[in-house]
Every structure is written in structure tokens, then in C-alpha cells.
């Protein structure tokens with residue numbers, strides 16, 4: 001019980017904010033309309049049940065006038081039912097998309113803002129696959145949540161209404177067995193309940209193994225798909241190594257799991273269908289069997305018999321909701337858990353950023369340089385990585401940073417750029433000055449080349465002529481005519497070409513501090529030197545702080561910092577540069 005309450009509290013926490021948001025009036029109105037229509041549909045079902053009695057009595061008594069008027073009445077009910085059913089779906093879908101838009105916007109903001117997505121990734125994988133959370137789980141949460149909630153409401157109201165009808169009919173037609181009249185109040189209700197409960201319990205018993213089997217099926221299918229995607233992503237490597245036979249064997253292996261689970265589902269489903277089909281057929285005649293003695297003894301007429309049969313069917317459908325929805329509810333619970341985990345992971349990412357044991361990167365009006373004081377950069381588990389006691393990076397200076405592989409150079413850059421929270425100390429950045437980091441493998445979004453060059457600016461952030469000129473200047477004049485071409489540039493261009501695009505990007509954005517993390521390492525030395533000269537010429541006021549291992553870089557910088565072993569980690573030390581040749 002306490003688990004149910006806890007689960008409902010989570011559902012409330014996930015669902016309620018929308019109904020308190022700026023879109024609350026539309027959301028509340030749509031939800032109220034959908035619920036009202038659901039109740040109206042149950043009312044029509046009850047009216048059709050009562051109509052059954054009048055209609056079949058008219059038929060039995062060959063009463064033409066009543067027959068015609070009941071037909072007209074039925075047409076009116078049917079018309080109302082059709083309109084309600086159409087609008088219920090329409091308004092339901094409308095509510096779904098508004099609600100989903102709001103939740104997607106909210107989750108995207110919480111995930112993306114302030115580099116939280118990166119921190120969440122650093123903190124571990126409580127929220128694995130954020131793409132699935134945002135694209136699928138929000139959708140499923142709303143869609144399944146509404147259908148379960150409305151189904152539950154409708155089943156409860158239907159059950160209450162038809163149990164009352166059956167109770168009244170039981171009084172009209174007392175139970176007769178072998179000519180003896182048994183006075184059992186509401187015996188039709190008990191018969192319907194027993195029949196439905198026995199049926200649903202057996203369905204559950206036979207069908208229960210299907211729940212884990214279906215879960216497994218989804219997992220095996222996802223696994224198979226994942227390996228197919230891996231082959232697509234690593235096509236070049238696989239082709240170079242001629243690994244296709246190994247890949248095919250691996251893929252068929254994954255598919256074998258899909259197949260064997262599928263066979264298990266087939267066998268179980270066959271057993272279940274034997275039972276459910278038989279049960280459904282028996283349901284048609286069961287109420288007639290129970291009431292036939294009263295009918296043949298002329299205690300009730302045809303109308304009451306037909307009404308009872310219809311009420312039986314409704315009670316049974318309402319009760320079986322709980323079992324037929326069992327799987328949907330189980331799946332929905334998994335969705336709720338995943339969204340809840342994602343929520344907690346978002347909160348954890350934010351808490352780290354706001355926590356006391358973090359590196360504070362703050363803008364300072366009086367600062368004339370990036371200055372780090374008593375900076376201790378740590379790993380997420382708290383281990384020491386890099387210490388910098390008094391690091392100063394003045395405007396316009398060119399600083400070379402190196403040190404052993406794994407000593408923490410890239411992580412130091414992340415800390416200076418304000419995205420690495422683990423550690424303590426402060427980094428002061430002159431107010432209003434911008435920092436840009438170029439990694440070794442630049443991120444080029446899929447789309448037009450002009451957008452990839454202008455990133456993170458919008459595609460039209462810079463005049464086309466300027467983009468073309470800069471692209472030519474970094475040594476890619478051949479790409480200028482392709483600025484509008486849409487492609488996966490990160491896959492199409494060589495790493496050296498991608499690094500040239502990134503330098504073009506830096507020239508366009510003209511940051512005050514440019515941190516180059518082996519950003520020209522894939523270029524030959526003369527090209528690298530040419531690009532550094534270009535950066536100096538185009539961005540004379542920009543400080544260039546580079547990580548690089550080549551000795552030729554010495555001549556392109558004014559200062560040299562080295563990460564040297566100290567205690568458990570490394571410390572940043574000043575060293576003299578090899579004089580320029």
C-alpha cells in the first residue's frame with residue numbers, strides 16, 4: 001500500500017506542474033472536457049441498456065408504434081455517442097500535444113541550461129539515454145497516463161451503474177432451480193462478479209508469463225537495433241578490417257535471441273487465445289442460462305432478459321479492465337520510474353553546480369586577465385588532478401600548455417571554461433569577455449556547411465561573404481561553393497579539414513580568450529604554423545592558450561606552462577620556452 005502511495009506521489013509530482021503552468025487554463029479545460037465526455041459515454045451505455053428492455057418488449061409484443069419510436073430513440077443515442085466518441089479522441093489528442101509540448105520544453109531547458117547535460121553525464125548514468133526520456137518517455141507518460149486514468153474512471157462508473165441495474169433485475173426475476181425459488185438478493189450481481197472474476201483470474205494466470213516475455217522482447221529488439229547502428233557508425237573501420245563476416249555472425253546471434261523469445265511468446269499467446277476466445281463465446285450465453293428459468297416460467301419478459309445480458313457484458317468488460325490493463329500499467333510504471341530518475345539526475349546536476357565544493361567561475365569588472373587562485377581541479381570521485389596556485393592569462397598573450405598524457409590538461413581547460421564543477425577555488429574572468437574552447441575533434445552539427453561554420457551562432461549569424469572569405473583564409477576555398485549543402489560534415493570532412501573549419505569558427509566569433517586543446521594536431525606542421533599566424537593576424541587582441549605536444553609550437557607562443565607531477569596530482573608550473581628559430 002505504501003508503495004502504491006509512493007508511486008502515486010511520483011505520478012502527481014510529474015503530472016501536476018503542467019496544470020499549474022502558464023498553459024494551465026487550456027490544460028484544465030481540456031482535461032475536464034475529456035472526463036465529462038467519458039462520463040457522458042457511460043451514461044449513454046446505461047441508456048442503451050434500458051433501451052434494450054423496452055425494445056425487446058416491443059418486439060415480443062409485436063407493438064409496431066413502440067418499435068418505431070424505440071428505433072428513433074436509438075438513432076438519437078447512437079448519434080450522440082458518435083459525436084462524443086469523435087470529440088473525446090480529438091480533445092484527448094489536443095491535450096496530449098499541448099501537455100507534451102510543455103513538458104518537452106521544460107525538460108529540454110532543465111537538461112540543457114547551464115551545461116547541466118554535461119554535468120549529468122559526468123555524475124554517472126542514473127539518466128541513461130536522455131534522448132529516450134525526452135522523446136519517448138514524456139509521450140508515453142501522457143498518452144498511457146490518460147488512457148489508464150480515463151479507463152479506470154469509466155470502469156468504476158460503469159461497474160457501479162450496471163451493478164445497480166443487475167441488482168434491480170435480480171429482484172424482478174428471482175432465481176429458480178428445478179422449480180424451487182431461491183431468494184438470494186442481487187444474485188445476478190454475484191453471478192456476474194463471480195463469472196468475471198473467475199475469467200479475469202484465469203486470464204491473468206495463463207497470460208502472466210507474457211509480461212516478462214514482452215519486456216524481454218523489447219530488450220532483445222533494442223539490442224539488435226543498437227548493434228545495427230554500431231555497424232553503421234563504424235562502417236569505415238569494419239570495411240578496413242574486413243570485419244563484415246564477424247559483424248554478420250554477431251548480428252545473427254542477437255537476432256537469434258529475438259527469435260527464441262518470439263517463439264515463447266507465440267506458444268503462450270496460443271494458450272491464452274484458446275482460453276479468452278472460449279470465455280468470450282461462453283459470455284454470450286452465460287446470462288441467458290442464468291435467467292432462462294425465470295423467463296420460461298414467464299416471470300420476466302424478453303426485454304428484461306436482454307437487458308440483463310447487456311448489463312452482464314458491461315460488468316464483465318469493466319472488471320476485466322484491471323487485468324487487460326495490467327501490462328499497460330506495468331509499462332507505464334517503468335516510464336514513470338525513468339522520468340522520475342531523469343528528474344532526480346537533473347536535480348543532482350544542478351545541485352553540484354550550486355554546491356559549495358565546486359570551482360566558481362565568476363566575471364570580475366576589475367580583472368584584466370583570466371586568473372585562477374588556489375585552484376584544485378578534481379575527478380568526479382574527489383581525487384586530486386591539477387593544482388594551480390596563481391595562474392594568470394592576460395589578454396593578447398599566447399600561452400603553450402603541455403605535460404604528460406592524462407595529467408589533466410583538457411580537464412584544466414574545462415575548468416577554466418566553467419563546465420567542470422569538481423574541485424575548489426575560483427577562476428576570475430574579465431567581465432564581458434568571452435571564452436571559446438576548440439577541442440581536437442570539433443562538433444559540426446548536421447545541416448548546411450554555413451551553419452556548421454557559424455556554430456554556436458545561428459546559421460545566418462554572419463554575412464555570407466564573410467563566412468566564405470574566412471573559409472578561404474583557413475585553407476578551405478574548395479568548400480566555399482558548398483556552404484548551403486546539407487551534410488553530416490563531421491563524417492565527411494577529414495579531421496584536419498574539420499580543425500580548419502573550427503579555426504574559421506573562432507575567427508568569426510572573435511573570442512577574447514581562445515583555448516585550443518590540440519585543436520590543430522591533425523594538421524601538418526607548416527599548415528599549423530600558418531593557421532597560428534592567421535589567428536594572430538585576424539584576432540590580435542585574443543589570448544591564445546594552446547595544449548599541444550609538438551616542439552614546433554614553442555615558436556608560436558610567448559609563454560610556456562607545464563603540468564608537473566606533485567603529490568597525487570599535477571601542478572601547473574612556468575617554464576622557459578625554447579627560443580624561436
Ligand SMILES: Nc1ncnc2c1ncn2[C@@H]1O[C@H](COP(=O)(O)OP(=O)(O)OP(=O)(O)O)[C@@H](O)[C@H]1O
Pocket residue numbers: 122379380385404405406407408409410411412
Ligand atoms: N569524466 C571523467 N570521469 C572520470 N575521469 C575522467 C573524466 N574525464 C577525464 N578523466 C580522467 O582525468 C585524467 C585527465 O584527463 P585529461 O583528458 O584532462 O588529460 P590530458 O592531460 O588532456 O590527456 P591527453 O594529453 O592524453 O589528452 C585522465 O586520467 C582521465 O581518465
